Amino acid sequence: MQLFLFAVLALVVAVNAHGPPKGQIARKAALSSRCASHVNHNNQKRWKRGFSPSISNTTVPIRTQGPYYSALQNETCVLSPEITAGPYYWPHSQTLRQDMTENQVGVPLWLDIGVIDMATCLPLEGVMVDLWHCNATGSYSSFSALSPNTPFPELLAEQGKNISDFVVGETDLHTDAETWLRGMWPTNEEGLMQMKTIFPGFYVERSIHIHVQVHTDWTVRENGTLVFENTVSTGQLYFDEELEAKIMALQPYASHVEINRTINAEDMEFSKGMANGYNPVVSVVQVDDDDLSKGLIGYITIGVDSSAIRDEHWSAA
Numbered sequence: 001m002q003l004f005l006f007a008v009l010a011l012v013v014a015v016n017a018h019g020p021p022k023g024q025i026a027r028k029a030a031l032s033s034r035c036a037s038h039v040n041h042n043n044q045k046r047w048k049r050g051f052s053p054s055i056s057n058t059t060v061p062i063r064t065q066g067p068y069y070s071a072l073q074n075e076t077c078v079l080s081p082e083i084t085a086g087p088y089y090w091p092h093s094q095t096l097r098q099d100m101t102e103n104q105v106g107v108p109l110w111l112d113i114g115v116i117d118m119a120t121c122l123p124l125e126g127v128m129v130d131l132w133h134c135n136a137t138g139s140y141s142s143f144s145a146l147s148p149n150t151p152f153p154e155l156l157a158e159q160g161k162n163i164s165d166f167v168v169g170e171t172d173l174h175t176d177a178e179t180w181l182r183g184m185w186p187t188n189e190e191g192l193m194q195m196k197t198i199f200p201g202f203y204v205e206r207s208i209h210i211h212v213q214v215h216t217d218w219t220v221r222e223n224g225t226l227v228f229e230n231t232v233s234t235g236q237l238y239f240d241e242e243l244e245a246k247i248m249a250l251q252p253y254a255s256h257v258e259i260n261r262t263i264n265a266e267d268m269e270f271s272k273g274m275a276n277g278y279n280p281v282v283s284v285v286q287v288d289d290d291d292l293s294k295g296l297i298g299y300i301t302i303g304v305d306s307s308a309i310r311d312e313h314w315s316a317a
Contacts, residue, residue, distance in 0.1 A: 100183030106198030123191025
């Protein structure tokens with residue numbers, strides 16, 4: 001029997017540049033605790049509609065015996081602390097599209113992301129979901145000449161810079177104009193967006209992850225440039241350790257042997273994301289039960305508080 005199924009999980013990420021005050025966290029947690037039933041209802045609708053990415057003319061059949069999950073795994077949607085955008089954040093390379101794979105080889109990954117407003121428990125339409133991650137052997141586009149096996153402070157020192165002077169998204173370390181595995185797309189009227197990519201690899205001192213931001217108040221200039229005024233959420237998405245081990249045994253991931261892979265339990269950023277009951281782990285289901293290399297579908301709901309916005313202004317190609 002062929003069904004179109006999704007794994008269901010909730011991720012909620014924060015919105016203050018330096019982390020919200022404790023009182024604000026408590027207020028948002030109280031607001032978000034009302035949203036579990038709303039998210040579950042939306043997930044049920046998404047399961048019924050199946051997976052039919054607009055980037056393709058065909059649906060993706062999933063061979064399995066029943067729903068991977070029929071409800072949220074945690075009963076409460078809560079806000080997590082804001083996680084760093086990371087040293088390989090380069091907004092000038094972010095590209096508007098629904099397939100950010102380009103020429104990169106790896107296990108296909110279709111991300112199905114929902115965004116809800118934790119203050120109202122309603123889907124957020126028209127917010128821009130911005131994603132970027134490394135390739136199967138740990139390199140980032142726009143920074144591909146930097147070794148994924150060298151700790152970042154050492155990379156800075158090699159270029160005569162100090163870690164204390166580094167500003168994410170501003171200090172210019174980019175080495176090329178490549179844009180692979182970087183993409184963004186707005187949510188539809190149901191607060192949903194889909195993105196095709198590959199399963200990420202790893203680099204030194206970090207577990208496998210995908211960076212995500214949610215932007216509001218974006219516009220498109222006549223020359224096609226996107227302009228963002230506000231960011232309401234910054235976070236990182238992770239995966240189950242058992243799944244990661246299986247994928248890292250496949251090529252081209254298995255060719256990355258210069259360093260040992262950092263597992264989730266060893267990653268400080270993962271620990272921050274999991275603090276206080278938050279859960280940034282994407283739930284996945286295989287496209288083909290018998291062949292992991294055929295690809296995965298990952299589902300996650302991001303809850304944001306649209307009333308808590310970090311002001312910023314930048315442009316993307």
